[in-house]
Structure formats: structure tokens, C-alpha cells
Amino acid sequence: MRIPTNLKHKPVIVAENYEEVDGKYAYNSDAKGLSLGLAQWNDRGKVDISAKVWRHTGGKWSRQSEELPLHRVLDLAILIGRSKLYFKDAYKYEGLYDKENPQIDRIGLQGDAMTVSVCEDNQMIGEDIALFQQALADSDELLSERLRTLSRILKEAGY
Numbered sequence: 001m002r003i004p005t006n007l008k009h010k011p012v013i014v015a016e017n018y019e020e021v022d023g024k025y026a027y028n029s030d031a032k033g034l035s036l037g038l039a040q041w042n043d044r045g046k047v048d049i050s051a052k053v054w055r056h057t058g059g060k061w062s063r064q065s066e067e068l069p070l071h072r073v074l075d076l077a078i079l080i081g082r083s084k085l086y087f088k089d090a091y092k093y094e095g096l097y098d099k100e101n102p103q104i105d106r107i108g109l110q111g112d113a114m115t116v117s118v119c120e121d122n123q124m125i126g127e128d129i130a131l132f133q134q135a136l137a138d139s140d141e142l143l144s145e146r147l148r149t150l151s152r153i154l155k156e157a158g159y
Helices: 070-092 125-138 140-156
Strands: 009-015 031-038 050-053 066-069 103-109 112-117
Touching: 050 070, 066 070, 070 103, 070 112, 070 125, 070 140, 125 140
Parallel strands: none
Antiparallel strands: 009 031, 031 050, 050 066, 103 112
């Protein structure tokens, strides 16, 4: 499906076949494309680029399409990678985390740090963390393939 170019987000680089590779939703996804382009929130004289997931209901483009600044996309990738690393050893803790110290890591970014923690404010954290760990394990093949691909591309780019 062709990504629209007449809307506020202006696609520059596109993956229009995303529904064919959308993880466990492949070939049955409402996410029809991904794009990198000029952000919809740009004002005159200010140009930001963003990533967008284009969703289609079958009849029209969905308002649930998401647009994110590129640094947030990378921050999410960092959070995913750190979470996968955490859950390799989470079995060591009763309830899958240290209740005395729910902080997992502080990752330095821009002179400060992003704090990664188990969300103790979630009243169902005991059940939800177990469900999360199982879903992460069930998705391991899909996520690992993508993380290995990202790692390879980053190495090729000199990172």
C-alpha cells in the first residue's frame, strides 16, 4: 500500500511493505508502512525529522498512526535492549526484580542519564512483570533478529 504524501508528515524514506514483516502480525497487520520524513509539527524555519508508523483500517488511514522524533525511536531501542539484557538474569530475584532496589540501570545520555526501573507504581506489577517476561521470551526470535540486524548496521556505520 502506498504511503500518503499529502498529509502533514512528509515521507522521505519509506518501507511500504511493512505489513509483510510486522513481527507476529506479519501479513495481518494494520501497520502498512514506516517512513522517515519531515515531522508534522514543523513550523516555518524549523525542520525536524521523524519516524512514522502508518496504520490503515482497511477503509482509511488511521488516526492511530504514530509519529516520533528519531531520538525517541533510538531511546526506545535502547530501552528494549536494556530490558532484554535485564531479563536474562531476572530469574535470580523472587518476583523477577529486587524490591529493595527496583532501578535496573542509569544510561548516560546528553550529560545526564535515563533511569531504567521496574514500575513499582503498577499495582499489578507481580503479575505483569511475569507476563512481560513471558511475552519477551515468546518474541525472542523476532526481537533478536532485529537487534542483530541493527547491531550489524551500526557496526557498518562505525558505531
